[in-house]
Amino acid sequence: MIVSVAVLAVAAWFVTPIVRDLLRSSTTTTITDYEPGGTGEDVTVTIPEGATGGQMGQILKDADVIHTPATFATAFAENERSSRIQPGTYKLRTKMSAAEAVNALLDPVNRADAALTIPEGFHADQVYERVAKQLDIPLDEVKAAGADSEAIGLPGEAKGNPEGWFAAQTYSFAPGTSATEALKQMVARTVTMLEGLKIPKDQWQEALTKASIVEREVPPSYYGEVARVIENRLADTGGPTLGRLQMDSTVLYGLGKRGGVPTRDEVRKDTPYNTYIHAGLPPTPIGAPSKAAIEAVLNPPTGDWIYFVTVDLNSGETLFTGDYEEHKRNIQKLRDWRDANRDQETSGPTDDE
Known part of the structure:
Protein backbone atom coordinates (compact mmCIF):
# COMPACT_ATOMS: atom_id res chain seq x y z
CA MET A 1 0.00 0.00 0.00
CA ILE A 2 2.80 2.38 0.88
CA VAL A 3 4.45 1.71 -2.48
CA SER A 4 1.15 2.16 -4.35
CA VAL A 5 0.44 5.48 -2.64
CA ALA A 6 3.91 6.68 -3.50
CA VAL A 7 3.46 5.73 -7.16
CA LEU A 8 0.12 7.53 -7.34
CA ALA A 9 1.59 10.61 -5.72
CA VAL A 10 4.41 10.74 -8.22
CA ALA A 11 1.98 10.19 -11.11
CA ALA A 12 -0.25 12.95 -9.85
CA TRP A 13 2.72 15.27 -9.61
CA PHE A 14 3.41 14.74 -13.34
CA VAL A 15 -0.19 14.49 -14.61
CA THR A 16 -1.76 17.48 -12.85
CA PRO A 17 0.29 20.13 -14.74
CA ILE A 18 -0.46 18.35 -18.00
CA VAL A 19 -4.18 18.36 -17.36
CA ARG A 20 -3.95 21.98 -16.27
CA ASP A 21 -2.14 22.91 -19.48
CA LEU A 22 -4.68 21.07 -21.58
CA LEU A 23 -7.51 22.91 -19.89
CA ARG A 24 -5.73 26.20 -20.36
CA SER A 25 -5.08 25.36 -24.04
CA SER A 26 -8.70 24.44 -24.69
CA THR A 27 -9.78 27.71 -23.16
CA THR A 28 -7.47 29.88 -25.26
CA THR A 29 -8.30 28.14 -28.58
CA THR A 30 -12.05 28.45 -28.23
CA ILE A 31 -13.48 30.16 -31.33
CA THR A 32 -14.23 33.78 -30.53
CA ASP A 33 -15.47 36.81 -32.41
CA TYR A 34 -14.59 40.47 -32.34
CA GLU A 35 -17.04 42.77 -30.64
CA PRO A 36 -19.45 44.60 -32.99
CA GLY A 37 -18.29 47.98 -34.14
CA GLY A 38 -14.97 47.29 -35.82
CA THR A 39 -12.54 49.06 -33.54
CA GLY A 40 -9.62 48.82 -35.94
CA GLU A 41 -8.31 50.86 -38.88
CA ARG A 111 -17.09 49.02 -52.73
CA ALA A 112 -13.71 50.62 -53.37
CA ASP A 113 -13.27 49.50 -56.97
CA ALA A 114 -14.29 51.19 -60.20
CA ALA A 115 -17.07 49.57 -62.22
CA LEU A 116 -16.43 49.80 -65.95
CA THR A 117 -18.85 48.61 -68.62
CA ILE A 118 -17.85 47.98 -72.22
CA PRO A 119 -21.04 47.87 -74.34
CA GLU A 120 -21.42 45.54 -77.30
CA GLY A 121 -20.16 47.07 -80.52
CA PHE A 122 -17.69 49.47 -78.88
CA HIS A 123 -14.68 50.37 -81.02
CA ALA A 124 -11.22 50.10 -79.47
CA ASP A 125 -10.97 53.90 -79.35
CA GLN A 126 -14.20 54.03 -77.36
CA VAL A 127 -12.80 51.40 -74.98
CA TYR A 128 -9.66 53.51 -74.47
CA GLU A 129 -11.73 56.59 -73.73
CA ARG A 130 -13.86 54.79 -71.17
CA VAL A 131 -10.86 53.21 -69.43
CA ALA A 132 -9.16 56.61 -69.26
CA LYS A 133 -12.24 58.26 -67.77
CA GLN A 134 -13.26 55.54 -65.30
CA LEU A 135 -9.77 54.71 -64.05
CA ASP A 136 -8.52 58.31 -64.22
CA ILE A 137 -5.60 57.46 -66.50
CA PRO A 138 -4.33 59.76 -69.28
CA LEU A 139 -5.79 58.74 -72.63
CA ASP A 140 -2.37 58.62 -74.29
CA GLU A 141 -1.22 56.18 -71.64
CA VAL A 142 -4.21 53.92 -72.29
CA LYS A 143 -3.61 53.98 -76.05
CA ALA A 144 0.06 53.14 -75.50
CA ALA A 145 -0.96 50.18 -73.37
CA GLY A 146 -3.30 48.97 -76.11
CA ALA A 147 -0.47 49.12 -78.64
CA ASP A 148 1.68 46.74 -76.55
CA SER A 149 0.32 43.42 -77.79
CA GLU A 150 2.54 41.28 -75.60
CA ALA A 151 1.77 43.18 -72.40
CA ILE A 152 -2.01 42.90 -72.82
CA GLY A 153 -1.85 39.25 -73.89
CA LEU A 154 -3.16 39.80 -77.40
CA PRO A 155 -3.13 36.50 -79.34
CA GLY A 156 -1.04 36.31 -82.48
CA GLU A 157 -4.20 35.78 -84.54
CA ALA A 158 -5.01 39.45 -84.04
CA LYS A 159 -1.78 40.44 -85.83
CA GLY A 160 -1.10 43.28 -83.42
CA ASN A 161 -4.50 44.99 -83.74
CA PRO A 162 -6.67 44.68 -80.60
CA GLU A 163 -9.86 45.85 -82.30
CA GLY A 164 -12.67 43.48 -81.33
CA TRP A 165 -10.63 41.77 -78.62
CA PHE A 166 -11.77 43.89 -75.65
CA ALA A 167 -14.67 41.84 -74.34
CA ALA A 168 -17.98 43.65 -73.98
CA GLN A 169 -18.70 43.10 -70.29
CA THR A 170 -18.82 44.87 -66.94
CA TYR A 171 -15.57 44.86 -64.98
CA SER A 172 -14.55 45.79 -61.43
CA PHE A 173 -11.08 47.23 -61.15
CA ALA A 174 -9.29 47.81 -57.86
CA PRO A 175 -7.89 51.26 -57.12
CA GLY A 176 -4.57 51.77 -58.87
CA THR A 177 -5.24 49.26 -61.66
CA SER A 178 -3.04 50.15 -64.62
CA ALA A 179 -4.26 50.58 -68.17
CA THR A 180 -2.24 47.54 -69.19
CA GLU A 181 -3.83 45.35 -66.53
CA ALA A 182 -7.34 46.55 -67.38
CA LEU A 183 -6.93 45.89 -71.11
CA LYS A 184 -5.24 42.58 -70.38
CA GLN A 185 -8.28 41.43 -68.42
CA MET A 186 -10.56 42.38 -71.32
CA VAL A 187 -8.50 40.42 -73.82
CA ALA A 188 -8.36 37.45 -71.45
CA ARG A 189 -12.16 37.47 -71.18
CA THR A 190 -12.41 37.27 -74.97
CA VAL A 191 -9.94 34.40 -75.14
CA THR A 192 -11.86 32.55 -72.41
CA MET A 193 -15.11 33.06 -74.31
CA LEU A 194 -13.67 31.80 -77.60
CA GLU A 195 -12.19 28.77 -75.88
CA GLY A 196 -15.48 28.10 -74.12
CA LEU A 197 -17.27 28.11 -77.48
CA LYS A 198 -14.65 25.61 -78.73
CA ILE A 199 -13.68 27.73 -81.73
CA PRO A 200 -10.40 26.58 -83.30
CA LYS A 201 -7.70 29.12 -82.58
CA ASP A 202 -6.97 29.77 -86.24
CA GLN A 203 -10.62 30.86 -86.66
CA TRP A 204 -10.77 33.30 -83.74
CA GLN A 205 -10.13 36.45 -85.78
CA GLU A 206 -12.60 35.44 -88.47
CA ALA A 207 -15.32 34.70 -85.91
CA LEU A 208 -14.79 38.02 -84.16
CA THR A 209 -14.82 39.92 -87.45
CA LYS A 210 -18.07 38.38 -88.65
CA ALA A 211 -19.70 38.76 -85.24
CA SER A 212 -18.66 42.40 -84.95
CA ILE A 213 -20.44 43.16 -88.22
CA VAL A 214 -23.55 41.31 -87.08
CA GLU A 215 -23.43 43.30 -83.84
CA ARG A 216 -23.34 46.66 -85.61
CA GLU A 217 -25.92 45.89 -88.29
CA VAL A 218 -29.09 44.75 -86.50
CA PRO A 219 -30.79 44.19 -83.10
CA PRO A 220 -30.16 40.81 -81.42
CA SER A 221 -33.40 39.33 -82.77
CA TYR A 222 -31.87 39.37 -86.28
CA TYR A 223 -28.33 38.20 -85.48
CA GLY A 224 -28.87 34.79 -87.05
CA GLU A 225 -30.27 36.09 -90.31
CA VAL A 226 -27.46 38.59 -90.83
CA ALA A 227 -24.91 35.90 -89.99
CA ARG A 228 -26.43 33.81 -92.79
CA VAL A 229 -26.37 36.79 -95.18
CA ILE A 230 -22.65 37.17 -94.50
CA GLU A 231 -22.00 33.52 -95.33
CA ASN A 232 -24.16 33.67 -98.46
CA ARG A 233 -22.49 36.83 -99.76
CA LEU A 234 -18.99 35.52 -99.12
CA ALA A 235 -19.90 32.42 -101.14
CA ASP A 236 -21.63 34.46 -103.88
CA THR A 237 -18.43 35.16 -105.79
CA GLY A 238 -20.08 34.64 -109.16
CA GLY A 239 -23.49 36.09 -108.28
CA PRO A 240 -24.95 39.55 -107.93
CA THR A 241 -22.81 40.62 -104.95
CA LEU A 242 -19.55 39.14 -106.31
CA GLY A 243 -18.53 38.13 -102.80
CA ARG A 244 -18.91 41.67 -101.42
CA LEU A 245 -20.61 42.08 -98.04
CA GLN A 246 -21.87 45.60 -98.85
CA MET A 247 -22.35 46.53 -95.18
CA ASP A 248 -22.78 50.13 -94.05
CA SER A 249 -21.24 49.31 -90.67
CA THR A 250 -17.88 48.49 -92.23
CA VAL A 251 -17.96 51.61 -94.42
CA LEU A 252 -18.59 53.80 -91.38
CA TYR A 253 -15.78 52.13 -89.45
CA GLY A 254 -13.38 52.79 -92.29
CA LEU A 255 -14.38 56.45 -92.23
CA GLY A 256 -13.77 56.68 -88.48
CA LYS A 257 -17.47 57.12 -87.74
CA ARG A 258 -19.29 55.47 -84.85
CA GLY A 259 -22.81 55.49 -86.24
CA GLY A 260 -25.24 57.08 -88.62
CA VAL A 261 -25.82 56.44 -92.31
CA PRO A 262 -23.07 56.77 -94.93
CA THR A 263 -23.83 59.07 -97.81
CA ARG A 264 -23.58 57.90 -101.39
CA ASP A 265 -20.22 59.64 -101.70
CA GLU A 266 -18.96 57.94 -98.56
CA VAL A 267 -20.09 54.54 -99.85
CA ARG A 268 -17.90 55.17 -102.91
CA LYS A 269 -14.86 56.21 -100.88
CA ASP A 270 -12.16 53.55 -101.05
CA THR A 271 -10.95 52.35 -97.65
CA PRO A 272 -9.84 48.83 -96.63
CA TYR A 273 -13.16 48.53 -94.79
CA ASN A 274 -15.42 49.50 -97.68
CA THR A 275 -17.15 46.19 -98.37
CA TYR A 276 -19.12 47.74 -101.22
CA ILE A 277 -15.81 47.94 -103.08
CA HIS A 278 -13.72 45.09 -101.63
CA ALA A 279 -14.86 41.47 -101.58
CA GLY A 280 -14.48 39.29 -98.51
CA LEU A 281 -14.14 40.24 -94.86
CA PRO A 282 -12.62 43.54 -93.72
CA PRO A 283 -9.06 43.43 -92.32
CA THR A 284 -10.15 43.36 -88.65
CA PRO A 285 -13.27 43.28 -86.49
CA ILE A 286 -15.11 46.60 -86.32
CA GLY A 287 -16.00 46.49 -82.62
CA ALA A 288 -16.51 44.29 -79.59
CA PRO A 289 -19.04 41.56 -80.39
CA SER A 290 -21.31 39.96 -77.82
CA LYS A 291 -21.30 36.25 -77.13
CA ALA A 292 -24.74 36.05 -78.74
CA ALA A 293 -23.41 37.53 -81.99
CA ILE A 294 -20.51 35.08 -82.01
CA GLU A 295 -22.88 32.18 -81.41
CA ALA A 296 -25.05 33.37 -84.32
CA VAL A 297 -22.00 33.34 -86.58
CA LEU A 298 -21.14 29.81 -85.49
CA ASN A 299 -24.64 28.47 -86.15
CA PRO A 300 -26.56 30.69 -88.59
CA PRO A 301 -30.03 29.51 -89.64
CA THR A 302 -30.63 28.06 -93.06
CA GLY A 303 -31.79 30.58 -95.66
CA ASP A 304 -31.08 31.91 -99.15
CA TRP A 305 -30.96 35.52 -97.99
CA ILE A 306 -28.59 37.80 -99.88
CA TYR A 307 -30.25 41.14 -99.21
CA PHE A 308 -31.70 42.82 -96.15
CA VAL A 309 -32.98 46.24 -95.24
CA THR A 310 -34.31 47.76 -92.02
CA VAL A 311 -37.71 49.19 -92.91
CA ASP A 312 -38.57 50.76 -89.53
CA LEU A 313 -35.73 52.60 -87.84
CA ASN A 314 -37.66 52.85 -84.58
CA SER A 315 -38.59 49.21 -84.09
CA GLY A 316 -35.63 47.83 -86.02
CA GLU A 317 -37.89 45.69 -88.21
CA THR A 318 -35.69 44.18 -90.90
CA LEU A 319 -36.69 42.24 -94.01
CA PHE A 320 -34.53 39.57 -95.67
CA THR A 321 -34.73 38.07 -99.11
CA GLY A 322 -32.74 36.25 -101.75
CA ASP A 323 -34.60 37.95 -104.60
CA TYR A 324 -33.39 41.34 -105.79
CA GLU A 325 -36.81 42.46 -107.08
CA GLU A 326 -38.33 41.79 -103.68
CA HIS A 327 -35.41 43.62 -102.09
CA LYS A 328 -36.22 46.69 -104.20
CA ARG A 329 -39.79 46.56 -102.92
CA ASN A 330 -38.44 46.36 -99.37
CA ILE A 331 -36.25 49.39 -100.01
CA GLN A 332 -39.36 51.28 -101.07
CA LYS A 333 -40.88 50.42 -97.68
CA LEU A 334 -37.86 52.06 -96.05
CA ARG A 335 -38.31 55.15 -98.23
CA ASP A 336 -41.98 55.31 -97.29
CA TRP A 337 -41.06 55.08 -93.61
CA ARG A 338 -38.50 57.87 -94.02
CA ASP A 339 -41.03 60.10 -95.73
CA ALA A 340 -43.42 59.58 -92.80
CA ASN A 341 -40.79 60.04 -90.12
CA ARG A 342 -38.45 62.75 -91.36
CA ASP A 343 -38.35 64.53 -88.02
CA GLN A 344 -37.23 61.49 -85.98
CA GLU A 345 -34.92 59.60 -88.33
CA THR A 346 -31.40 59.35 -86.88
CA SER A 347 -29.80 56.31 -88.44
CA GLY A 348 -30.35 53.47 -90.84
CA PRO A 349 -29.03 51.64 -93.90
CA THR A 350 -28.48 53.16 -97.27
CA ASP A 351 -30.82 52.38 -100.13
CA ASP A 352 -27.98 50.46 -101.75
CA GLU A 353 -27.73 47.85 -99.00
Missing part, protein backbone atom coordinates in the same frame (compact mmCIF):
# COMPACT_ATOMS: atom_id res chain seq x y z
CA ASP A 42 -9.67 51.04 -42.43
CA VAL A 43 -8.34 48.31 -44.69
CA THR A 44 -8.88 47.34 -48.33
CA VAL A 45 -9.58 43.72 -49.28
CA THR A 46 -10.26 42.11 -52.64
CA ILE A 47 -12.72 39.26 -53.09
CA PRO A 48 -11.86 37.35 -56.29
CA GLU A 49 -14.44 36.06 -58.71
CA GLY A 50 -15.81 32.66 -57.72
CA ALA A 51 -14.59 32.87 -54.11
CA THR A 52 -16.41 30.59 -51.66
CA GLY A 53 -17.49 31.64 -48.19
CA GLY A 54 -14.51 29.80 -46.76
CA GLN A 55 -12.09 31.56 -49.08
CA MET A 56 -13.62 34.93 -48.24
CA GLY A 57 -13.20 34.16 -44.56
CA GLN A 58 -9.51 33.42 -44.98
CA ILE A 59 -8.98 36.63 -46.96
CA LEU A 60 -10.70 38.65 -44.24
CA LYS A 61 -8.76 36.86 -41.51
CA ASP A 62 -5.45 37.63 -43.23
CA ALA A 63 -6.43 41.31 -43.27
CA ASP A 64 -7.51 41.12 -39.59
CA VAL A 65 -11.05 42.11 -40.52
CA ILE A 66 -12.44 39.09 -38.63
CA HIS A 67 -11.12 36.96 -35.78
CA THR A 68 -11.31 33.53 -37.46
CA PRO A 69 -12.57 32.08 -40.76
CA ALA A 70 -14.81 29.74 -38.76
CA THR A 71 -16.83 32.57 -37.26
CA PHE A 72 -17.21 34.12 -40.70
CA ALA A 73 -18.32 30.77 -42.15
CA THR A 74 -21.07 30.59 -39.54
CA ALA A 75 -22.22 34.15 -40.19
CA PHE A 76 -22.06 33.57 -43.95
CA ALA A 77 -24.27 30.47 -43.64
CA GLU A 78 -26.77 32.26 -41.40
CA ASN A 79 -27.20 35.27 -43.72
CA GLU A 80 -29.70 34.39 -46.46
CA ARG A 81 -28.30 37.13 -48.71
CA SER A 82 -24.66 36.03 -48.53
CA SER A 83 -24.77 34.41 -51.98
CA ARG A 84 -25.19 37.93 -53.43
CA ILE A 85 -21.71 39.04 -52.36
CA GLN A 86 -19.96 40.26 -55.52
CA PRO A 87 -16.29 39.97 -56.42
CA GLY A 88 -14.38 43.20 -56.13
CA THR A 89 -12.43 45.44 -53.79
CA TYR A 90 -13.98 46.62 -50.53
CA LYS A 91 -13.03 49.19 -47.91
CA LEU A 92 -13.69 47.63 -44.49
CA ARG A 93 -12.51 48.04 -40.89
CA THR A 94 -10.26 45.66 -39.02
CA LYS A 95 -11.60 43.79 -35.99
CA MET A 96 -15.21 43.58 -37.16
CA SER A 97 -17.63 40.95 -35.95
CA ALA A 98 -18.21 38.18 -38.49
CA ALA A 99 -21.86 39.16 -38.99
CA GLU A 100 -20.82 42.77 -39.61
CA ALA A 101 -18.24 41.64 -42.16
CA VAL A 102 -20.87 39.71 -44.14
CA ASN A 103 -23.22 42.71 -44.14
CA ALA A 104 -20.38 45.03 -45.12
CA LEU A 105 -19.61 42.92 -48.18
CA LEU A 106 -23.27 43.12 -49.16
CA ASP A 107 -23.35 46.91 -48.93
CA PRO A 108 -22.40 48.67 -52.22
CA VAL A 109 -21.29 51.69 -50.19
CA ASN A 110 -18.20 49.74 -49.17
